[in-house]
Amino acid sequence: MVDQKVYEIILASIQKPVVGEAGKTGSWSRFKPKIDLDKCSVVKMNKDVCHFCWLYCPEPIISRTIPPKINYEYCKGCGICAEVCPPKAIKMVEESEL
Amino acid sequence: MADKVKLYDIPEEEFLLPGNRMCAGCGLSLIYRTALKALGPNTIITVPASCLTVLHGMQGFTSVDKISVLNTPFATVAASASGIEAALEAMGKDDEVTCVAFAGDGGTTDIGIQGLSGAAERRTNFIYACYDNEAYMNTGVQRSGSTPYGSFTTTTPIYGKTEHKKNMPKILEAHDIPYVATSCASYPLDIYAKFKRAKEIKGTKYIHILSPCPPGWGFSTKDTIKMGKLAVETGFWPLYEIENGKFSLSTPSKRLLDPAKRKPIEEYLSTQKRFNRLSNEDIEEYKRYINQSWEYIKSKNLTTQLL
Numbered sequence: 001m002v003d004q005k006v007y008e009i010i011l012a013s014i015q016k017p018v019v020g021e022a023g024k025t026g027s028w029s030r031f032k033p034k035i036d037l038d039k040c041s042v043v044k045m046n047k048d049v050c051h052f053c054w055l056y057c058p059e060p061i062i063s064r065t066i067p068p069k070i071n072y073e074y075c076k077g078c079g080i081c082a083e084v085c086p087p088k089a090i091k092m093v094e095e096s097e098l
Numbered sequence: 099m100a101d102k103v104k105l106y107d108i109p110e111e112e113f114l115l116p117g118n119r120m121c122a123g124c125g126l127s128l129i130y131r132t133a134l135k136a137l138g139p140n141t142i143i144t145v146p147a148s149c150l151t152v153l154h155g156m157q158g159f160t161s162v163d164k165i166s167v168l169n170t171p172f173a174t175v176a177a178s179a180s181g182i183e184a185a186l187e188a189m190g191k192d193d194e195v196t197c198v199a200f201a202g203d204g205g206t207t208d209i210g211i212q213g214l215s216g217a218a219e220r221r222t223n224f225i226y227a228c229y230d231n232e233a234y235m236n237t238g239v240q241r242s243g244s245t246p247y248g249s250f251t252t253t254t255p256i257y258g259k260t261e262h263k264k265n266m267p268k269i270l271e272a273h274d275i276p277y278v279a280t281s282c283a284s285y286p287l288d289i290y291a292k293f294k295r296a297k298e299i300k301g302t303k304y305i306h307i308l309s310p311c312p313p314g315w316g317f318s319t320k321d322t323i324k325m326g327k328l329a330v331e332t333g334f335w336p337l338y339e340i341e342n343g344k345f346s347l348s349t350p351s352k353r354l355l356d357p358a359k360r361k362p363i364e365e366y367l368s369t370q371k372r373f374n375r376l377s378n379e380d381i382e383e384y385k386r387y388i389n390q391s392w393e394y395i396k397s398k399n400l401t402t403q404l405l
Contacts, residue, residue: 013157015154015155015157015158015159015160016158016159016160017115017159017160017161017162017163017164018115018159018160018161019115019116019117020115020116020117021115021117021118021119021155021156021159021160021161022117022118022119022155022161023117024117025116025117025118028122029122048106051105051106052105055105055108055286055287056128056286056323057128058120058123058124058125058127058128058131058322059114059116059118059120059127059131060112060114060115060116060131061116064110071116073116073117074116074117076121076122076123077122078122078123078312078319078320078322079123079318079319079320080123080319080320080322080323082320083320083321083323083324084323092320
């Protein structure tokens with residue numbers, strides 16, 4: 001039989017999954033990505049053709065929808081999506097310009 | 099050989115939660131996100147002290163959803179994976195649950211190599227993934243066995259590292275394990291395909307993934323994908339897989355067999371601050387090193403074709 005105390009210690013070390021473990025990471029950067037929907041090829045053709053921003057984003061921040069949505073609350077503003085976007089529809093702008 | 103994967107083959111389900119502790123533009127974050135999608139929810143991951151421990155959060159809370167993770171001491175990642183695998187076998191859940199050891203380059207090339215070598219020798223049925231950011235980034239950029247030649251770190255501050263990178267995939271290849279592959283954070287489709295393939299094979303699988311690190315290498319966070327692509331396109335980091343002794347180059351590296359198709363190495367070295375004090379002789383040394391490693395790949399490729 002496992003001692004009750006040992007059991008409690010093991011259970012206490014279990015970690016719960018939470019969104020925003022490090023706080024609101026959206027505050028890490030001044031610059032945020034903004035999608036120009038007129039240029040975005042997914043919106044233009046209205047079907048799943050590109051979604052490079054969803055694929056290359058290191059975080060699960062951008063959704064694979066039409067149009068792609070960005071979770072600004074947790075976006076760290078690295079700028080990878082703006083670099084990889086084939087039609088250059090994403091631009092990094094100041095937070096006030098969103 | 100790994101199947102070709104298209105972007106829309108990758109599932110939408112996320113195992114990583116937003117708001118985690120990784121730096122902006124982290125290559126590892128992208129690798130982990132893609133790898134978990136390939137591995138699926140029936141996975142047990144064991145992680146040594148590394149950047150990945152940081153991602154798993156402080157006491158009480160974590161940013162990884164739906165997957166069981168075990169944090170272990172530095173040297174024991176492959177040993178703990180062996181233990182997990184033995185338990186799964188005893189419970190008869192060996193086929194449905196995948197055991198994965200995810201370690202950094204320090205935990206693989208320096209500290210964890212004895213455990214890894216032992217597990218490979220025992221033919222433990224698990225995947226060992228090494229994400230290689232080429233130094234001990236978590237503790238503040240110290241030199242590791244995987245740091246490339248001439249790279250400046252806080253423990254090689256004057257001349258840079260004077261030795262070349264340890265070729266870990268070659269060491270694992272010598273263990274005669276069924277699957278060895280290299281990949282890079284800039285090719286998520288390649289990562290996904292290789293993890294999917296590794297999951298299907300029984301035995302010890304080893305995947306070595308180059309992970310560009312913006313603060314450690316000294317480049318802007320937006321250039322993570324560009325840096326990884328340059329490492330592959332200059333021929334510095336060839337992507338290949340060896341399945342049961344059969345060698346095959348992956349698509350991004352296939353055309354680089356011809357030296358004329360490789361981008362000049364200066365393009366890769368000049369864009370990172372850690373290489374900013376390299377002399378012309380060092381660059382010549384790099385060219386010699388790349389040619390030498392590709393000569394080896396060429397001979398491997400040729401013998402596989404003859405088989």
